[in-house]
Amino acid sequence: MFHLLAGQHGNELNGCAAVDAFIEELDLSELKGTVLAVPVANPVCVAQGRQYPDFDDGLQKNMNLLWPGGPDGTYIERLAWAIWENGLSDADWCLDVHSWKRWQAPAALFSREGDKLVPMGKASGLSVVRMTDAYPPDKYVGFAPTVARRMGHAIGYAIELSGQQRVFPDQVELGCRVMRNLLKHAGMLPGEPHIPRQVNIAEASGVDVRSPSDGVLLPLVMPGDEVAEGHPFARLMRLDTGTSDLLTSPVDGVVFKLGPLDKIQKAMDIEGATKKDRYDRDPSGPVRADELVAVIYEIAAG
Template sequence: MHIWGLVIALLFAVPAAADTQAVGSLDGVPIIDALDVRDITTAGVQHYWFRAGPSPVGQPWLVPVVVIKGAQPGPRLMLTAGIHGDELNGIAVLHRLAASIDPARLAGTVTLVPGLNPPGLLQSARQWTPDWTRSAPNLNREMPGKPGSSAVAGFAHRLWQGLIRPNADSAVDLHTQSRGTAYLMYAFASSPRTRRMAELVAPDIIKMDKGERGTVENTLTDDGVPAITLELGRPEMFDDTMIARGEAGLLNLMRELKMLPGKVAPPPASLFVANDIVAARATRAGWARLLLPLGALVKKDQPLAEVRDAFGTLLETVMAPAEGRINMIATDPRTDQGGTIARIVWWSPDPVCANGC
């Protein structure tokens, strides 16, 4: 082949990297419209504001980003939190990782996004809520977004195209339960590879789950990037125990990925793996009192809760609809007719449920 033909062939064989696009700064922190961590050539910690779109008052929504570039080459790990604005423990986990990971010991790049949903965080709302007068969509059902179709779809598209997808070889999206409920430390996985990732972060429960369309986890996994969702307890608080467990689990995953030195800890012996879930619901409205704690093992038809009327008269006893483990409870005792009291996870032997029913 002629030398110029070889050069042209090589140019077209190697995809060009999307440049990091800086558009200004705020208090010395660069504001960017796109990030490619391969543009960072020096080991260290970089802070950015990612411009994710305009707010209803004409000012941009700015999403905080921390990039830790390692001294050695390696994979790109994407860690996100706060896509639901009342789910806060993951933000503290990412803050701790940003302070504790030494770039000199790191192989590869960790991108931390501690606050994907600024309007939801401002209003302590699960939804993406730029104002109270409009409908409130769930940002974690909008990935990869679509420009020009709606404000939330455009916001999701900018996050996806400019920040999340280009910088991820694997990913973990951090959550808690939302207002009025609580989880154990609980991971969702959808394949053998993502189950292994979930085992390494050492939750109490892994739920094999086909997932929801438009989530960060499932959209990445479907696009060839193994990803899990990690749930860390209760909403609207910083729980130091959950935060420490989340940090330790993610560091263990990074050791498995050869991003950090050290021995990989095995999954805990107490880990409960499930592939199906069922809700225990009240048939009467009233005041509900749980009879079993979060995380308890239950038998089918075992009493879970009592529902009483305004005078304290017992209206019904809610029974467990299946044998398994309680992975979620309602923490608000005010219960509507049909309201969820708890959710129980269990393992179905049906082969079609191996990666989630």
């Protein structure tokens, strides 16, 4: 059984929409085995559009960190426990779909635990992966896929789509492609997953690109797209001359972050201080001279 989970964080609607769309499009005559889909793991937070609930008596409000939950715990712990007991504990495969900010590339997050997880991680077909060493076995890690591996028998991990607070159709399509790839990898749908060239953001460092002048940044690609060395990734409409410049990539790589990144970082720092991290930002917008506008990871040769 392949377990699909989304909507643990209520501001990450792309995952809910992608799981829902995937189930709608799934051709049952082609499917071998069972898919169990939970498109909205945390309905109260989704209804509020919030990452965490604004109530609860427990210390840990982040559903993503408290698996498998418990039958006598807080509201969020009981929600997790219901999902755990009613399928996830018995899954062979699982995927936990999240969605981070729109100016960051969609990514597959997995570790080198056992020999089956890395091939499944790469089979996502996402061009950005965050592949880390395995967590120490004696360390409590409360992510749903990690618990499903350790307490159950599942192989699985989380992905981050791109964009929060609303549904982005391109990310719904991308999420469906990831799920199709993974069911092919699991032998549950016919065919082989398509795997592009991938960068591992856990172990390489990105190349920073800064704006040459004040202007308005108009992206020509999206985070997650490949861009060849010397090729443009954005236009910069200059405010002094009224003309526009092309910003080009210094490396053959994959765009990880794109946008008015210094401005975004400053806003995140303020939000972090007030614990209000609820708003996303678009990759386009006004930038200052020398502002960080892109982080591009070089694709290793060969």
